[in-house]
Every structure is written in structure tokens, then in C-alpha cells.
Amino acid sequence: PPVPERRRHVLTAHDDERADDWYWLADRDDPGVLRHLRAENAYAEQVLAPLEGLRQSLYEEMVARIDETDLSVPVRRGPWWYYQRTEEGKSYPVHCRRPATGDEPPLDKGPVPDETVLLDENTLAQGHAYFEVGNLAVSPEHRWLAYATDTTGAELYDLRFRRLDAGEVTGGGVTGGEGGEASETVPATYYGLAWANDEAHVLYTRVDDAMRPYQVWRHRLGTDPGDDALVLEEPDERFTVSVGRTKDGAFLVVAVQSHTTSEAWLVPAGEPEAAPRLVEARRPGIEYAVEHHRGGRAGRLVVLTNDDAEDFRVMTAPDDRPGREAWQEVVPHRPGTRVEDVDVLDGYLVLAERDDGEPLLRVIPLGEGSLDAGGDLLPGSWVVPATEHPSVTWEGPNPEPEATRLRIEQTSLVTPRTVLDVDLETRATVVRKRQPVLGDFRPERYRTFRLWATAEDGTRVPLSVVHRADLLADVGAPEGTPPASPAPCLLYGYGAYEHSIDPVFSSLRLSLLDRGVVFAIAHVRGGGELGRRWYLDGKEAAKPHTFGDFVTCARLLVDLGFTTPSQLAIRGGSAGGLLIGAVLNRAPELFGAAVAEVPFVDCLTTMLDETLPLTVGEWEEWGNPVTDAAAYATIKSYSPYDNVGASRYPPVLATAGLNDPRVGYWEPTKWVARLRTVAGARVVLRTELEAGHGGPSGRYEAWRDEALVYAFLLDALGVATEPGDADSTGG
16 A cells, blocks of 8 residues: 655644644645545555456446436426436436426426426536536526536535526516526535525525635626625624525525524515514524414414424414514424424424434424414324334425425335325325336345344444345244344444434445345434434533444344354444544454545544634534643544554545545545554545545446445455345355
């Protein structure tokens, strides 16, 4: 492997010194950096070359299961059905619409005479090694498309506008004409976009030098972006801004939030140049988000908040008196049932809840004036049923507030993603589409279930598990029965930001399952699977719980006979990559292979550097090691880069992105150098030199990358290369 030069550098904080001989790799202007990354890529290519045949077989398997020419279920917005389709051989989706006739969404997979192509990403991507659409929004009267594109992976987007019917843009606004593109491009925008009702103004966001979205701007179509107006600026570096539009089109909403605190500002969508109006001033530790309901005696805000409600409750207030003093409770706090979101229809509230680790949807019918009166609306509510467990139910796109049918989606580790429409009056469901899995796929060939591990402090930690049924000695054995003999296993984890890793189906994963691999998700603390407390018990000073939970889950799989240490692989990305690095330091003997994708492994040095993207805002997640010696000690105790030991580590595959604005490429690069130097580990590092945090763009490249990861894991675990023979596994 390439050996980067060692340049002595000492970091000092709280009377503690750390030597970092590869600190210089963070200087992207140093010519030695790119030279070293290219050498690492060449080494990775050489080491992984013997797996090329397996990688290609896996890739072909994956593609063979996918209906490459496909169509999303169209969503009705006013007079149009909106949808996207994919075409065989093309990497990116094509965004389209058709005139809406009848209530049944059309499911023609190919182009049809009445189809309008709004945006063909494949055309825009031509000539670019990387391409991503960050914002895509049709104007309220369906005459304009706003779209923003990134060609580097740095997550900075050029915003453009396309006329969807006859007309042209002048400095004074929209006039009649031939249509086409607006001439102006708004450069360097970020995620988030909201149209005003006049279809001449849009709000968008910009970032500061630390990649923090801190400003909301207003642009008028047909004018120079240099003349755009600043709507709101957030000076506090802990907070970010975002912008959206209420479903009923009454307001544009500017949300200002940190990891623990939030506030919202309203701009009437019909008065885009009006000054934003504050809903409720921020208070430390209090979060809230707002939607709007247009019924009752007057319009009302619907407020989801943790104010005196750890797992959140729902309140309402008149939209002309939105402050806390006017809030009335309509869905009370239920400890242990986390309310993650609320959607507002004219006749219903739809709550996205999480109960006992599973996401579900609760429907609350609204009577005349029920939001005006306040009071508990739960007694009349009902939960959209799920047919298996563990499973996932979430709300699909439902853009029309007057709708009485709800678009939802459901899946599990054995059931492909299914799109359904639920009649909110009769509760009847209609399956609109089930994700096609080509070939000889049958869900009954697989078993999925939940296990519970007990952490050192007595906390029960859930695992979601799936494997081929024929791994069992008796296919009729009770749920959770281990295989007849220990099998290769891949354990996945994340555990940060209250982000849950749910048990969703993957047709790509079948290439592991059909080779006899057990797949499991460790739902460790720091995620949101078991409510807000689950998150709080895995952040800041409690962060070590995340790593202990994962090790506990791994040991359970071994102790129950699902696998052995030499057959157990682990995988995680970003903050989940930190998890992988930390548990490798804790228990390297427990694992047979590891994959760490864009891993946040040099977390202490990053959290000490206030000039880096996101650092200041991240202090509320990890702790502030700059001013807090205890936080410094805690982060140092688990920082993967700082705790590599002279133990035997399993083979590791690490990835990085040169343009990654979230986890610097140097973090995995330095970590790999230390793993080799201190532990003598077998490590390969692949850096995308023209991409960012999400890796390469385009679905075919993503599948090729996944095939490489699978080839690495199967080889490291000694698994037979041909699928379908669950007994022909090594170890």
C-alpha cells in the first residue's frame, strides 16, 4: 500500500497533547494530497482486481432483478398527473406529467402521446462525471418548473427556471410568448425552495463558508440574480435555515433550527415581499414545526412540538395569533410513542408515529371546527394496518389538501416496496404498485423477525434480521430460530441524529441472502427507533452507548449461533462509519470484515476545528470539546482515529469523496494510514475524485459500487461465489 509521508504535528487542548503525523492530508492545496489519493486508488484497484469477475457477476445479478424501464405511481396535483420514469440504459430519471382524467393513476411505462417531459436528467447530465438534481418544484398554477443542479458533489446548486406552457419572462414578470427557459441562473443555492402564489417569486437558501444554510433569499423571475432580496439571515452558527410552502398554499415557511431548538417564520404566499412574521421565539431545547389548516372559523396553524412533551404532541393556534400563548392541545403527549411528523388535510390529520421501533401512520378525522375547539382528538383515530412485523409504513406524496384518499407505502425486509391508496372514509386499501423484482424471487423463501439484545446497563436493544428460510434445519421452526449451523452475517448500524435505520426491502441485498448470508440491522441508541429518549441516550456524554449497543448485538448473534466472529461482517456510513471505527477498536476480534463508507472517524480533530463545515452546529450532537474538557475526554475516548490499537483488525474497505462537504476526505485517509501503521491491518481505500458524500451519481454506478462492496464482503468471509446454495459457505 502507499505510505503517506509522516510530518510531525501536535494538537493541544485542555492540557492534553495528541500527535497527528498525517494532519497535513487535510490541506487539499498540498500537491502531495492528490498524489496520495490517486496512489490509494491504484492500490485498491490492484488489490481488488481478483474480485472483478465476482463483482461483475453480482452487478449482472442486481441489474437482472430490476425493471430498468419503469414508472413511479403518478401523483395528482390539480389538472395533472406528475410522475417520473426510468429507461433501460439511462442512469437518471425523466420527470413528466400528463393531463388528469379520472381517479385512476395511469401506469404506462413508456412515453405516451399526451405526456409532457418536464426535465430529462440524462440530457442535463451529459458531459458531467457527476450530476444531481437538488431541488425540483412546479409552480402553484403549473406554469413553471424550478430546478437546481450540482455537477461536483459539493452540494452547491445552480437554480434555473423552465416555462411549462406558452409564455416568456421579462424584467417585469411573465408575459405571453413562446415559452422555454428563463435566461437567468441563480448560482450556489442550497436545498429548499418555495414558490409564491404569483409564480413570479421564489424563496431559496444559501450557505456560508462552513456550508451552513444561513440565509433565505427572494428571486423574481426575469431579473438579475444579483438584485435578489435577502429575506432572513441567521447569525447564530448553531442554527440552519430551510424554506418550504404549506400544503394549502397559504404560507411560505422559513424554519430555523439547531439540533435541539427551532423557530418558524411565516410569509403569506400571496404577499412574497412581505416581511416574515415570527410564530414563536426560540427557547433552548424546544422544537416545533408548523403546517396550516384552512378549515373551521378561520385558518389555523397545526404545531408539532416537544414543548412539555419529550415524544412530541400536536397543538393548534389561529394563524393571526400563532404564538405559544394561543396554542391548544389536540393530540396529547404519549410517552414512548414518538410523533415524527403531522400532515394536514382538510378533513384529516395524519400522524407519522414510531411505536415499539416500527414507523406507522395514524389517521385522525376532523369534524367541523374540531381544530378550533381543541381537546383530545385521539379517541376517533385509527392506525393504518401492517400485515407483517417488523415492517415500515410511511406516507407517500399527498399534495392536495382536499384529498380523501391517502397515498402510502409499505415494505419489510422480505416484502418489496408497495404503493397503496387508502380510502380515509371506508379504510379500504388499493395496491397501486409493488416494486417489481424480476427473476425467481418469492418472499416466502425468506424469514424476517426481531431479536433483542441486552446492553451492559440492562437496556434492551432491537435487531431486525432476515435470511433464507432454508438455512434452518426445519423451515417450520419458530420465529428467531438460528440457522442449522452458523452462517456468514452482515450487521449494519448507524446510531446518530435521531435517524432511524428501518427494515426496508432491497433487491440488491438478495445477492447476499441467496448466498446464505444473514443480514441484520442493529437499532442502537443515538437513532430514533424507540423514541426521543433512545436518541438522547446515544448522544453527547451518552454517545458510548451507541458503540456498546452495537457490540452487544454482535455478541448476541454469535452467542445464539447465527454466526461466528470470523463470519461476521459490519458496515456503516458517515456517522455509521464512526460507529464501525469505534467498535473495531473496542472488539476487533469479534469481526471478520468491515466496510466504512465516508466514515466520520477523525471526530475529535473535526469537532475542535470551528472553521470546518458543520462543526459548530454539530456540538449539540457530539458535545463541544473546545470549551468543555469533559466533552473533549468523552470524544477522545471513542474517536476511531485516536484509538487504533496494536490488535489484529479484520480486513477493511473504506471510501471517501474528494468533494464531500460533510465528512472531509482526509478523515478516512488518515484513519487508513494509522490502521496500517499501528495495527498492520489489511485496508483498502477508494476515493471518488469527482463526487461528494453520496458517492458517484447515477443508478448504474451506484449498483456497480454496491457490487464491489458485496464482492469484498463475500471474499473476506469466505462465502461461495454462486447464489442458491446456502450450505456452500466457508468461514
